[in-house]
Amino acid sequence: MFNELHEECGVFGVYGCHDASDLCYYGLHSLQHRGQEACGIVSRDGTNFYVEKGLGLVTEVFNENNIAKLKGLTAIGHVRYSTAGGGGLENVQPMYFRHHTGNFALAHNGNIVNSNELKRYLEDSGSIFQSTSDTEILAHLIKKEKKESNRLLAISSALNMLEGAFSFLILTQDRLYCCRDKYGLRPLSLAKLNGGYVVSSETCAFEVVGAKYIRDVEPGEIVVIDNEGLHSYFFSQYQRRKMCAMEYIYFARPDSDIEGTNVHTFRKESGKLLYYQQPIEADIVIGVPDSSLSAAIGFSEASGIPYEMGLIKNKYIGRTFIQPSQDLRERGVKMKLSAVSTIIKDKKVVLIDDSIVRGTTSKRIVKMLKEAGALEVHVYIASPPITSPCFYGVDISTYDELISAHKKIEEVRELIGADSLVFLNEESLYKAGKRTELCTACFCGKYPTALYQSFKDANKDGKF
Numbered sequence: 328m329f330n331e332l333h334e335e336c337g338v339f340g341v342y343g344c345h346d347a348s349d350l351c352y353y354g355l356h357s358l359q360h361r362g363q364e365a366c367g368i369v370s371r372d373g374t375n376f377y378v379e380k381g382l383g384l385v386t387e388v389f390n391e392n393n394i395a396k397l398k399g400l401t402a403i404g405h406v407r408y409s410t411a412g413g414g415g416l417e418n419v420q421p422m423y424f425r426h427h428t429g430n431f432a433l434a435h436n437g438n439i440v441n442s443n444e445l446k447r448y449l450e451d452s453g454s455i456f457q458s459t460s461d462t463e464i465l466a467h468l469i470k471k472e473k474k475e476s477n478r479l480l481a482i483s484s485a486l487n488m489l490e491g492a493f494s495f496l497i498l499t500q501d502r503l504y505c506c507r508d509k510y511g512l513r514p515l516s517l518a519k520l521n522g523g524y525v526v527s528s529e530t531c532a533f534e535v536v537g538a539k540y541i542r543d544v545e546p547g548e549i550v551v552i553d554n555e556g557l558h559s560y561f562f563s564q565y566q567r568r569k570m571c572a573m574e575y576i577y578f579a580r581p582d583s584d585i586e587g588t589n590v591h592t593f594r595k596e597s598g599k600l601l602y603y604q605q606p607i608e609a610d611i612v613i614g615v616p617d618s619s620l621s622a623a624i625g626f627s628e629a630s631g632i633p634y635e636m637g638l639i640k641n642k643y644i645g646r647t648f649i650q651p652s653q654d655l656r657e658r659g660v661k662m663k664l665s666a667v668s669t670i671i672k673d674k675k676v677v678l679i680d681d682s683i684v685r686g687t688t689s690k691r692i693v694k695m696l697k698e699a700g701a702l703e704v705h706v707y708i709a710s711p712p713i714t715s716p717c718f719y720g721v722d723i724s725t726y727d728e729l730i731s732a733h734k735k736i737e738e739v740r741e742l743i744g745a746d747s748l749v750f751l752n753e754e755s756l757y758k759a760g761k762r763t764e765l766c767t768a769c770f771c772g773k774y775p776t777a778l779y780q781s782f783k784d785a786n787k788d789g790k791f
Contacts, residue, residue, distance in 0.1 A: 336420075336436040336720070337361030338515070339532055340403040340496045342503045342552040343523030348377075348397030350525070350536045351404040355385045357532035360580060361436075362408035365419040369432035369498060372399030376430055376498075380405075380419045400523065401503060403496045405434040408722070418460040421498070426470055429478070431499045435462040436528055437492035437513045438720040441779045445488065465495065482506070482549060483562035490776050492571070492719035494528060494544070503552040509563040510775045511546030512571050512719050512766055514585050517557070524552050529583040543586055569766040569775040572756050573721060576710045577618050577681045588760050591621045597709045598625025598679060600755040606630065607705055607747070610674040613637030615681070615692065616664075622709035623679035632677060637670050637696070664692065672700030678745075682710045686730040689743040697744070706745040711753045712736065715772040 337358030341347040348370045355366055366388050367380025377397045381388040385406065405420035421434040439445070442461035445468070450456070454467040468485035469478075482497065482504055492512035497504035505526045507515045518525045518538035525538040533540055544550050547563035571578075574585055581591035601622065612632045614623025617640065627634035641663050676696055683689050693704050712731035726732045730739055740748035753770055757763065768774045 336408060337406045337528040338403065338434045338436050338494055338496050338526075339405075339528070340401075340434070340498070340503055340505065340526040341520075341523065342401045342525075343554070344400055344520055344525070347400050347402040348394050350520070351397075351402040352385065352389055352394055353535050354525070354527055354532040355404045355406050357535045357580075358406050358528055359385055361528060361578065362406040365407040365416075366405060367419050367421050368394075368397055368402055368404040369421040369423055369434075370397040370399040370402035371498060371500065373500075376423060376432060378421075378423050378432075380416075380421070382416060382419065401498065403432060403434045403498045403503070415459070417458045418462075420460070420462060421496070422458070422460070422462055422466065424466045424470075428470070429500055431466075431469075431497060433462055433466055433498075434496040435460075435465070436494045436515075436720065437508065438718060439464060439489050439493065440491040440718050440776060441489070442491075444779055465489065469497075478502075479504075479549065479551065479560060483560070486549070486562045490779070492776075496526065501553060505544050505550040505552065506562070507544045507546055507548055509547035509565050510567045510569045510766070511586075511764075512569055512775070514570065514574060514579070515544040516584075517541045517544060517550060524557065526550075526552075529579055529585075531580040531583040534582070540584070567775065568762070568764040570762075570764075571719065571721070572710070572765045572767050573682075573717075573769070575756075575760055578721075581618075581621055586762075588762070593759050594618075594621035594681075594709065595625035595628075596759040597751055597755060598622035598627075599629040600625075600759060601679075601707050601709055601749065601751050602626045602629040604752060604755065605707075605749045607677060607707075608632075608675075609677045609703070609705060611635040611637060611670065612677045612679060613671075614679045616640035619679050619681045619709065622681065626677065626679055626707065630677075635667075635670050637667050637676065638692070639665050639667060641665070664695070666695045666699035668699040671696055674701055675703040675705070676701045677705050677707055679707050679709060681708070682713060683708055683730060683739065683743075684713055685728055686739060686743055689745075693744045703746040704744075705747045706740075706743065706749070708748070708750045710751055710756070711767070711770040712739075712750050713769045715769050717769045718774070718778060719766070719768075719776075721769070 339354035341350045365382045379393045421432045423432045439461040449467045493508045494513045494515040495506040518533040520538035546566045549560045551558040575593045579590045612627040614620040714732045
């Protein structure tokens with residue numbers, strides 16, 4: 328599913344390891360799929376904080392010279408796709424704050440749905456914001472709630488005022504705080520490395536730096552890392568496991584494990600369930616690279632229809648959907664995908680994709696396959712129809728841009744030019760992940776958190 332969904336962000340942290348900034352660089356590189364607009368690293372050496380960040384890919388922003396400036400055994404990093412607050416250098420994370428009670432840095436994955444209300448409350452209390460990002464809100468809340476002798480209490484109080492999805496890393500002079508929202512909407516995991524610790528949005532980054540996975544940060548938990556090790560606290564006793572279903576379906580890398588389930592395994596199982604839901608006779612099964620390939624393999628295994636590489640992705644083109652300009656996204660798709668005519672020609676093709684948002688990309692791919700000589704193109708989607716906006720950090724924020732919000736399945740099929748169109752049912756998502764809870768709000772419109780009217784109105788107006 329190309330250029331349809333915008334990613335949220337990714338966070339990575341290192342505590343108590345030599346070459347912390349180098350490790351952070353490699354960790355962010357592993358999380359590059361979660362955001363390509365900007366990135367940054369903040370480190371500390373026990374006395375000072377060091378900040379390097381900019382617009383662009385990890386390999387574009389960082390080099391040997393500026394990484395060498397990031398001294399110390401501890402660092403946090405961030406890759407960004409702009410959600411609430413928009414783009415711009417002032418919104419690039421991690422954000423660094425100076426305060427007489429102690430300087431600190433923040434990195435955030437997710438979206439705060441009561442950000443407008445909190446910002447007005449803070450501004451009325453005298454806070455002055457330097458960015459338009461909802462991440463800065465937490466910094467002001469921490470300092471407003473600051474108890475001179477208890478930073479943990481201040482952080483806990485601040486987190487309890489936030490509504491929405493978040494994984495926060497907070498780097499202070501002598502500690503790293505790892506925080507996850509009480510609904511468990513965004514992933515965050517811990518690992519051990521050479522006597523120190525690593526924390527990441529996805530476990531795939533642990534393999535790259537050689538860290539050994541320990542466990543996930545629990546919903547509503549604050550894990551404090553200091554020289555004595557790990558310490559666990561809960562800022563909320565209300566805990567759910569409403570992991571965003573799109574993490575499994577699309578966002579996360581297939582070599583990541585999310586709450587005990589491997590992403591590739593989830594996608595492969597969903598492909599099998601998709602076939603069982605509506606069997607079909609065809610000549611070949613193909614998947615849209617890269618996030619749909621696992622589901623295509625599962626569909627092929629269940630159906631006995633051969634799996635083929637009917638679509639080829641140009642690996643030297645970035646993930647075009649990350650680009651903020653729609654014109655750039657559409658142009659990028661044409662450069663990025665090509666059909667293999669010798670495999671497609673005179674075949675009945677089952678095309679597996681992970682989702683349909685606007686439908687424009689699906690239409691182009693179906694057309695491409697038929698121009699390559701496919702006799703029939705049957706589109707199977709490894710997720711339910713997306714009918715509702717997401718307010719938790721995935722940039723599908725208006726009903727107008729969701730084709731399934733105002734068209735029936737048959738109407739969508741006609742628009743994309745497919746011979747048939749099948750969506751996975753919601754029940755199969757739980758079955759594929761062997762889960763009893765997921766956030767499926769974009770499919771069913773049932774949101775796990777309260778939604779604030781000013782936030783919903785802002786999204787309808789296209790401000791976020």
